[in-house]
Amino acid sequence: MQDKSKAWSGRFNEPVAELVKRYTASVEFDQRLAEFDIQGSLAHARMLGAQGIIGTDDVAAIERGLGEILEEIRAGQFEWLLDLEDVHLNIEKRLTDKVGDAGKRLHTGRSRNDQVATDVRLWLRATVDDVLTRIRNLQISLLDLAEQHADTVMPGFTHLQVAQPVTFGHHLLAYYEMLKRDAERFADARKRINRLPLGAAALAGTSYPIDREAVARALGFDGVCENSLDAVSDRDFAIEFTAAAALVMTHLSRFSEELILWSSPRFGFIDIADRFCTGSSIMPQKKNPDVPELVRGKTGRVNGHLVALLTLMKSQPLAYNKDNQEDKEGLFDTADTLLVTLEIYADMLRGITVDKAAMRQAAAEGFATATDLADYLVKKGLPFRDAHEAVARAVRAAVDKGCDIADLGLVELQAFSSLVADDVFEVLTLEGSLASRNHIGGTAPEQVRKAIARARQQLG
Ligand code: ARG
Numbered sequence: 428m429q430d431k432s433k434a435w436s437g438r439f440n441e442p443v444a445e446l447v448k449r450y451t452a453s454v455e456f457d458q459r460l461a462e463f464d465i466q467g468s469l470a471h472a473r474m475l476g477a478q479g480i481i482g483t484d485d486v487a488a489i490e491r492g493l494g495e496i497l498e499e500i501r502a503g504q505f506e507w508l509l510d511l512e513d514v515h516l517n518i519e520k521r522l523t524d525k526v527g528d529a530g531k532r533l534h535t536g537r538s539r540n541d542q543v544a545t546d547v548r549l550w551l552r553a554t555v556d557d558v559l560t561r562i563r564n565l566q567i568s569l570l571d572l573a574e575q576h577a578d579t580v581m582p583g584f585t586h587l588q589v590a591q592p593v594t595f596g597h598h599l600l601a602y603y604e605m606l607k608r609d610a611e612r613f614a615d616a617r618k619r620i621n622r623l624p625l626g627a628a629a630l631a632g633t634s635y636p637i638d639r640e641a642v643a644r645a646l647g648f649d650g651v652c653e654n655s656l657d658a659v660s661d662r663d664f665a666i667e668f669t670a671a672a673a674l675v676m677t678h679l680s681r682f683s684e685e686l687i688l689w690s691s692p693r694f695g696f697i698d699i700a701d702r703f704c705t706g707s708s709i710m711p712q713k714k715n716p717d718v719p720e721l722v723r724g725k726t727g728r729v730n731g732h733l734v735a736l737l738t739l740m741k742s743q744p745l746a747y748n749k750d751n752q753e754d755k756e757g758l759f760d761t762a763d764t765l766l767v768t769l770e771i772y773a774d775m776l777r778g779i780t781v782d783k784a785a786m787r788q789a790a791a792e793g794f795a796t797a798t799d800l801a802d803y804l805v806k807k808g809l810p811f812r813d814a815h816e817a818v819a820r821a822v823r824a825a826v827d828k829g830c831d832i833a834d835l836g837l838v839e840l841q842a843f844s845s846l847v848a849d850d851v852f853e854v855l856t857l858e859g860s861l862a863s864r865n866h867i868g869g870t871a872p873e874q875v876r877k878a879i880a881r882a883r884q885q886l887g
Contacts, residue, residue, distance in 0.1 A: 434516055453752050454507050457514040459759060461500050463549035464514050465493050467542060470645040471625060472533055480635050481532045488529035492522045513752075514546070515539050536635035537628060540659040540747040544624035547754070549646065551668055554762045555617045561769035562610045562675070563886060566603055568773040570879055570886075573599040577875040580857045581696065581786040582793050589793025592857045595781060597870040600878050605678040607885070612671040620664045623648040627655035630746035660746040662736065662754050669733045669758065672765045673726075679772060680726035683719030686779075690716050695785045700778025703771075718775055725764050732757035790857055794822050794832060799854040799863065807846040817844045 433443075443451075469490060476486035496518055499505040511517045516539075523530035576595035583593035623646060626632065626639035632655045639651045652658035689696035699716055707713035735757050743750055797818050804814035818832075821843045825832050832840070833855040840847045853859045865871035868878075 433510075434519070448509060448512075451512065451749070452509050453513045453755065454509060454511065454517055456756050456759065457543075457546075457752075458507050458517070460514050460543075460546040460550055460755075461505075461518065462497065463546045463553075464518055464542070465497050466549060466646065467545045467625065468518070468533060469493055470642045471537055473645065474638050474642045475532075475535055475635075477641065478636050478638055480535055480637070481529075485529040485532050488526040489522065489533055492526040492530060493518075495525060496521050513539070513543075515542055536633040536637050537625065538630075538659070540629050541624045541627040541655075543751075544627075544659055545646075547662075547758070548620050548622070548624065548648075548664065551620050551665065551758070551762075552617060552647075554766075555613050555620065555668065557766060558613055558672075558762075558769070559610055561766060561773070562606050562613070565769050565773040565776070566606050566610075566882070566886060568776040569599050569603045569606070570882055572776050572779065573597075573603070573875065574879050576781060577879070578872045579781060579783050579786060580790050580861065582790040582795050583870070589789065589795050591798055592790045592795045592860050593870040594861060594872055594875050595786065596872070596875040596879070600875065600882070602678065602682050603882055606675070607882075609671065609675045609678065612674065613668070616664065616667040616671055618649065619667065621647075621649045623651045624658035626651065627658035630656055630659055656746040660743065660748070660751070662740055662751060665754055665758050666733070666736045666740065669729070669736055669761050672761045673730050673733045675765060676722070676726040676729045676768065679768060680723045682772075683722040686719040687716050687723075694789070695782055696789070697782065698780045699775065700780075703775050703778060718771060722768055722772070725768060729761050729764055732761045787857065791831060794825065796855050796857065796860045797822055797832065799860045800832060800851070802863075803851060803854045804844055804846050809844065809846060814844075 433439075436442075472481070472486050472489040472493075475481045476483050496505065499521075505517075505521070507517055508520075511520050519530065519533060522533065573596040576599070579595040580592050581595045581598060582589040583591050583598070623639060623643040625642050626637050643649075643651050686697065686699065688694055690699050699718070701714070703716070703718040704714045705717050707715065736754060739750055739753055800821065801811065801814040801818045804817060805811050809817070821832055821835065821840060824839070824843075825835055828835070833852060837847065837849065837851070840851060854863070862871050862873075865873055867874065
């Protein structure tokens, strides 16, 4: 018995098994592409009309039908049928129900293979624009916080051991730079996303006199995909997007790790506003940094989608294979996760309060100015390796006494090097250390302010 509801049922002798229908259908998730599917169909139909491939009355009927369908979808009144497999066949069937033969002519010179690739690219282009806006908002949030803390002293770490003093503003600007590169990556990927597959048809192109450039222009693409086999089969543009997303998430995961550490009472550097935290049901003293922890956790999920997409692609022969239907859920989830993370992060940064005294105290206790003392001796003529050795001995003495190097006093410091004079205390202060790193990219408050000004100018 034939199943007449299928667009391709003509050659089959028995209907598809129920379980197989469910296994192969994508409508549950690809209906999300509906608006873009309609945009693509409108541009295709208008081109077919302009080229005399279908009649102008057909084009008018298709425009009217798709317009109505769009409204039904937006109003949540469209009935999606699993039997109709995917978003494309659902919309086409509804169109045919509405406008008859004109609807059946829409698919002339087109295949679902080039159709779905077009839909995904249109959707992804809009998504990239949204991502870029949100990265920018987060960058502004970072700059605002950095500006408030251009002079705030904190310990800079290597190996999570106190290394040298930095300003909190400088530390935050490191994330600004990461996000700047992230934005560049998305803007660059957008160029390759923004190419039109339509016209590739199933895989080889079509024998109708189509005008691909016109369709590309109508849909705002920068140009057409120049090989039909490639156009329908590769999903590298989706992989690039996911890779760029995984990097943003990785950057924010590192930042989250720091927020978690800093907000722990052991550090006590920052407080995250209550609206981003939760309590514990059994330990009344707890305030858990759930949002940064989830950002860290969700990074694993996005990284997983990247590996899934790469793996999806790696063994596919040209051209289209049904494997590609599996690109969507991971891609959608990547976008959703990234977009909401960027939004919540921008707001969370506005809810951070800093305990300057605790940060300062941690920097002061960690011999953070030891390098400055070594540099001081070098400037007085000692070779750096000898200076390093002299300071290491001074640090050991301070550790034994349980005090800072500066507290050892002039006489005791002179025991480690006769080059030490009164002016040594200028470099041993945290402020002296910060101010001395006064070059582009350095942590001096003056440089931090300049970097913020440059960044604001870049953001426009
Ligand atoms: N739902 C399919 C996808 O997402 C559409 C393309 C199907 N093409 C085909 N020849 N079965 O990839």
